[in-house]
Amino acid sequence: MRQFKTIRRPLALAMLGGLFIAVPASWAAAPPEAASCIACHGADGMGNAAAGYPRLAGLPQQYLADQLHYFADGTRNNAIMSGMAKPLTAPQVTALAAYYAKLKPSGKPSPMPTGAAATEGERLALRGDWEHGIPACIRCHGPGAVGVGANFPPLVGQSAVYIEAQIKAWKDGSRRGDPLGMMHTVALRMTDAQTQDVARWLAAQPLALSKTSAAKP
Ligand code: HEC
Numbered sequence: 689m690r691q692f693k694t695i696r697r698p699l700a701l702a703m704l705g706g707l708f709i710a711v712p713a714s715w716a717a718a719p720p721e722a723a724s725c726i727a728c729h730g731a732d733g734m735g736n737a738a739a740g741y742p743r744l745a746g747l748p749q750q751y752l753a754d755q756l757h758y759f760a761d762g763t764r765n766n767a768i769m770s771g772m773a774k775p776l777t778a779p780q781v782t783a784l785a786a787y788y789a790k791l792k793p794s795g796k797p798s799p800m801p802t803g804a805a806a807t808e809g810e811r812l813a814l815r816g817d818w819e820h821g822i823p824a825c826i827r828c829h830g831p832g833a834v835g836v837g838a839n840f841p842p843l844v845g846q847s848a849v850y851i852e853a854q855i856k857a858w859k860d861g862s863r864r865g866d867p868l869g870m871m872h873t874v875a876l877r878m879t880d881a882q883t884q885d886v887a888r889w890l891a892a893q894p895l896a897l898s899k900t901s902a903a904k905p
């Protein structure tokens with residue numbers, strides 16, 4: 689981890705320096721610590737789908753701050769992010785969370801899976817699997833899975849790799865901190881195949897649906 693940071697930090701800073709003249713206004717508000725985040729989460733805060741680095745742009749500020757505290761105190765157990773979050777002070781966490789919450793999400797969804805996987809993914813996301821006690825994802829994450837308020841983060845704009853990894857993390861207890869254990873409960877009821885199908889379907893959704901086209905449960 690230490691070695692990684694020493695290599696990446698100067699690189700990230702050099703990139704920032706090079707971009708200085710052309711940077712969008714939002715960079716002016718970037719806290720200095722964000723320079724060590726862009727190697728994985730991107731200058732646009734949209735992460736890296738193939739690597740499973742999540743989107744941070746436009747996530748609720750309180751949710752982002754909570755997650756950084758969880759990585760630091762082990763509530764959320766991830767070697768990479770624990771190493772990143774532990775050295776951050778409380779004001780740095782607040783500044784980073786505020787910065788990423790304000791970044792506008794961008795980018796294209798992943799290709800839609802075909803056949804039975806797509807049908808099953810859509811069923812779980814929009815209607816759930818009541819026989820097995822799995823509520824529809826959109827019941828909590830909102831129409832279009834664009835997120836609701838401070839507690840229910842958006843799922844659109846996250847990659848299938850990341851979504852799948854999170855469900856597995858709740859199952860095996862390496863991710864905790866979810867209010868009332870809501871996601872732990874949902875995750876325990878999902879099979880691995882269901883997890884993969886719904887993750888791939890969600891990753892193929894557009895970033896934001898207009899109110900009128902929002903999916904109905
Ligand atoms: C070396 C790559 C790497 C770097 C650098 C990095 N992250 Fe991460 N980040 C990850 C990975 C991987 C995850 C997913 C961890 C998991 O599965 O629990 C993650 C997850 C997160 C999450 C949780 C997002 C969510 O939707 O729950 C936040 C918040 C976050 N990172 C913030 C930061 C910030 C702020 C920085 C800079 C101080 C940073 N990260 C630097 C790889 C990185």
Ligand code: HEC
Pocket residue numbers: 742751812813822823824825826827828829839840841842843846850851852854855864865866867870871874886887
């Ligand atoms: C009963 C409400 C509820 C339902 C139903 C629900 N979720 Fe969640 N979900 C939550 C909450 C609350 C969080 C935030 C957890 C936290 O703050 O740690 C969350 C977070 C997540 C995250 C983490 C996002 C991130 O950025 O790290 C993923 C992935 C996720 N849910 C997937 C799903 C999927 C897939 C479904 C449908 C199969 C689903 N959820 C159904 C309440 C729910």
